[in-house]
Structures are given as C-alpha cells and as structure tokens.
Amino acid sequence: MLRAIIDSSYTRTLPDSMAGAPEVLLDDHFDDVEGGRASDVAEWVADSIPDIPRELIRDFARVATDRSRIEPFALGRSRLRLLSDSTLARFFGRLKPGWEGFRRAFPQGGGIVSVSRVGLTHDGRWAMVYVGSQGDWLAGAGFVYVLHHDGGIWRIRHRQLLWIS
Numbered sequence: 001m002l003r004a005i006i007d008s009s010y011t012r013t014l015p016d017s018m019a020g021a022p023e024v025l026l027d028d029h030f031d032d033v034e035g036g037r038a039s040d041v042a043e044w045v046a047d048s049i050p051d052i053p054r055e056l057i058r059d060f061a062r063v064a065t066d067r068s069r070i071e072p073f074a075l076g077r078s079r080l081r082l083l084s085d086s087t088l089a090r091f092f093g094r095l096k097p098g099w100e101g102f103r104r105a106f107p108q109g110g111g112i113v114s115v116s117r118v119g120l121t122h123d124g125r126w127a128m129v130y131v132g133s134q135g136d137w138l139a140g141a142g143f144v145y146v147l148h149h150d151g152g153i154w155r156i157r158h159r160q161l162l163w164i165s
Helices: 002-009 037-048 054-063 085-091 098-105
Strands: 023-027 079-083 109-115 126-136 139-150 153-164
Touching: 037 054, 037 126, 037 139, 037 153, 054 126, 085 098, 098 109, 109 139, 126 153
Parallel strands: 023 079, 023 109
Antiparallel strands: 109 126, 126 139, 139 153
C-alpha cells in the first residue's frame, strides 16, 4: 500500500540521458517536532472525515511517530534510499548548505519523501498514513491518506492536504 502511494505520487521521472536509475530519498518517519502533532493531525482528520473508524485514528496517533527503520522496498524504475536524521541534519538547519548541497550529494534524487508508519484497524480493512514530499524550500506538500481494503485491493478513500510550500 505504501509502496503504491509513493510509486504513483512521488517518484520523479528523470531524463533517460541521466546515468543510473532515479532515487527516491526517504525520511522514514513522521516528524513530530512539536510533540503530540501526530495526535493533533489524527483528530483533525477525524473531524474532517467523520465516516472513518475512531480506532484507526487512535492507531495512527500511536504508530505515526515510530522512529524504527522501515525495510527498503522496490519502486519500479526508481531506487529507494533511506535517509537518516543525521544525514538530513548535515544539509538542513542554520548555516547548512541546504538544498544546493543536498542536490550535489544526491544528484539522482528528486527531493525527500517523508512517510509515517501505517495506522490500521484491528480487522485490517482501514489504513491511515502520512506522506509528504519536499524538493526545495518552497516546493513541497504533505498529505494524510485514508485507505480501505475492499475486494483484495487498497483504495484511497480520502486524501487530506496538511501543508504546502
């Protein structure tokens, strides 16, 4: 499910003249810098989309900020590269090289994709996940997806914009 969202929405097609396969640079957790932000997001989504199960909201709030690494997975033509917090800290922050330095270090990457862990209902039929993409200081967006598993297929039921730059 997460692979399908990233592959369809966030992989960047690079010119065929570029050597090697494009990379999806993944920050593998929802950044909860303000503390409790995942819970606030979950409640806001619940208020905006009243037909989703409350247990899904609770599970997303519980798992969204898990900082354990996810296992790499294939993304069609693109390669997936997991970025550590220390790697990101080398480029972003006060007096850091920012996006110019980042692009020099990762020339095959189109930006950074951030994902949360997936919140699930106990029956496994509903899922909620955060996915964001940032390609420059003013080029990014973050969404919460609510999916429903029906007939063996995960379908996006709601996509809620959280931020845009």
